Structures are given as C-alpha cells and as structure tokens.
Amino acid sequence: MYNSGKYDPRKIFDIDEFLREPGYFYDFARDFIGKLENIKPTFTHCFFSELEKSGKLKGLITQNIDALHQMAGSLKVVELHGSFWTSRCMACAREYSYSQMLPKILSSEVPRCGCGVVIKPDIVFYGEGVKRLGEAVKLACESDLFIIIGSSLEVYPAAALPDSAFGKIAIVNKGPVNIKQERVSLNVSDDLDDFFRAVADELKLVC
Ligand SMILES: [Zn+2]
Known part of the structure; x- marks a missing residue:
C-alpha cells in the first residue's frame, strides 16, 4: 500500500513533515483507512x-499499525509502532478513539481537537521512539x-x-x-x- 507510488513513506511518517504540513499525512490516511475498512482480520x-x-x-506484540488484532477481539496487544486505534491532540493530549476519528479523517482536511490543535494518530513516526518496549x-x-x-x-x-x-x-x-x-x-x-x-x-x- 505504501508502495503505490502516490505517497512517499519517508514523508508520510516523518514527524517534522507532520508538524509542518499534517495535510500530507491525512491525505494518505484517508486512502489507507478507505482500504482498511475493506480489510478484515484473517x-x-x-x-x-x-x-x-x-x-x-x-499477549501479542506487533509492529503492524492496522489494529486488525483489536478488530478480531484481542485485548492485550502491544503495538511497538502504535496504530490508528487511538489518536491524541498534540496540545492537550485529549484521546480520540478510531471510531471518533473516522468521520473526522474522511470528512475534514486535517482533524483538529476541540482546543483547535491538530490531532495525531498514536503511530510511531520516523524521529519518534517505539512505544511500550518495556512491556x-x-x-x-x-x-x-x-x-x-x-x-x-x-x-x-x-x-x-x-x-x-x-x-x-x-x-x-x-x-x-x-x-x-x-x-x-x-x-x-x-x-x-x-x-x-x-x-x-x-x-x-x-x-
Ligand atoms: Zn486539544
């Protein structure tokens, strides 16, 4: 999916790019989620x-960001690279669930929190450390x-x-x-x- 040529993965998941222009990531996210909606857990x-x-x-440890384990009903999932399952405001850290984010991603240019600041999915971008390694x-x-x-x-x-x-x-x-x-x-x-x-x-x- 990243290799479709339409998006540059180094740019999509680059934290500096995201801070500068979150619209590029959310254009990709709109396509990715459109495809994800058609992907079922195996x-x-x-x-x-x-x-x-x-x-x-x-428990499960995964590097995938598709949250298919949670969709299949798994509870203890340690996602080293995070996923779209949760997102949070970059200022006030308010958490948004996948179902709360879905209409925002599909309808608006760049999803924003009630406080006005951009929301970022809990995906590990280049330039960020992996999550939950200790666990x-x-x-x-x-x-x-x-x-x-x-x-x-x-x-x-x-x-x-x-x-x-x-x-x-x-x-x-x-x-x-x-x-x-x-x-x-x-x-x-x-x-x-x-x-x-x-x-x-x-x-x-x-x-
Ligand atoms: Zn906020």
Missing part, C-alpha cells in the same frame, strides 16, 4: 483472539513459548525481543528469519491461516 488474527480468551495466550520485553521474559509469526525479524528493536524470551521459541513464517537457529524449537514455513487452522483443530478451539 483466521490467524481470530485464532489468537480465541487463544487469549481460552487463557493460553498472555514487550516483560512479555517475552515471562513467556514459556514465544511464537514469531509472519516476520523476518529485520527491524530493531523488535528483532531483539527473542533474545529476552525465557522459554521455547517457535517460528511460523514463509521465508528466512533473522534469528540464531539453535534457539528455535519449531520452524514452520507454511501459510499462516492453514497452519493455525490445524492448531485450532488440535486445541478444539472454535474461531
């Missing part, structure tokens, strides 16, 4: 939501099974999280993953939905 998203409800999953590291430390799903682990600091995992590590990913193979107990190169459908059957989990 079986894998739903599987992890059900796994959490069954008490077997302590992510704590989850990794406490896990007895840490599953790497659909990631090649190329981007730091997320790529370093398996180093904090105390228990076993499993990978479900098509393609190579940047990790020491001796740390990996199970390495599955399969379609995510096909694999987790089989796991759901095994666990008798209805997703």
Whole structure:
C-alpha cells in the first residue's frame, strides 16, 4: 500500500513533515483507512483472539499499525509502532478513539481537537521512539513459548525481543528469519491461516 507510488513513506511518517504540513499525512490516511475498512482480520488474527480468551495466550506484540488484532477481539496487544486505534491532540493530549476519528479523517482536511490543535494518530513516526518496549520485553521474559509469526525479524528493536524470551521459541513464517537457529524449537514455513487452522483443530478451539 505504501508502495503505490502516490505517497512517499519517508514523508508520510516523518514527524517534522507532520508538524509542518499534517495535510500530507491525512491525505494518505484517508486512502489507507478507505482500504482498511475493506480489510478484515484473517483466521490467524481470530485464532489468537480465541487463544487469549481460552487463557493460553498472555499477549501479542506487533509492529503492524492496522489494529486488525483489536478488530478480531484481542485485548492485550502491544503495538511497538502504535496504530490508528487511538489518536491524541498534540496540545492537550485529549484521546480520540478510531471510531471518533473516522468521520473526522474522511470528512475534514486535517482533524483538529476541540482546543483547535491538530490531532495525531498514536503511530510511531520516523524521529519518534517505539512505544511500550518495556512491556514487550516483560512479555517475552515471562513467556514459556514465544511464537514469531509472519516476520523476518529485520527491524530493531523488535528483532531483539527473542533474545529476552525465557522459554521455547517457535517460528511460523514463509521465508528466512533473522534469528540464531539453535534457539528455535519449531520452524514452520507454511501459510499462516492453514497452519493455525490445524492448531485450532488440535486445541478444539472454535474461531
Ligand atoms: Zn486539544
């Protein structure tokens, strides 16, 4: 989606650009959200939501900004790069939910808070630090099974999280993953939905 050529990702997510001209970001956001409205959580998203409800999953760590895990019903989601799920005023820090922002993004040029200042989604822009890294590291430390799903682990600091995992590590990913193979107990190169459908059957989990 970022590679459509219409928008320059370095510019969309550059905090200095946003402060200077938030309209460029919101033009992109209008297109992105238009597409996002047509994207549904996959079986894998739903599987992890059900796994959490069954008490077997302590939490999810993601670099995605699409909030599909929350849409699937997951509660404990640590989004290292934030997402559109929440936004806040850059002056008074008033929080706006995705459903509050949706009509603002779709209808107005640049969404503004009641106080008049621009609202910014809680997405990590270039030039900003990742969010909730401490929580992510704590989850990794406490896990007895840490599953790497659909990631090649190329981007730091997320790529370093398996180093904090105390228990076993499993990978479900098509393609190579940047990790020491001796740390990996199970390495599955399969379609995510096909694999987790089989796991759901095994666990008798209805997703
Ligand atoms: Zn405000």
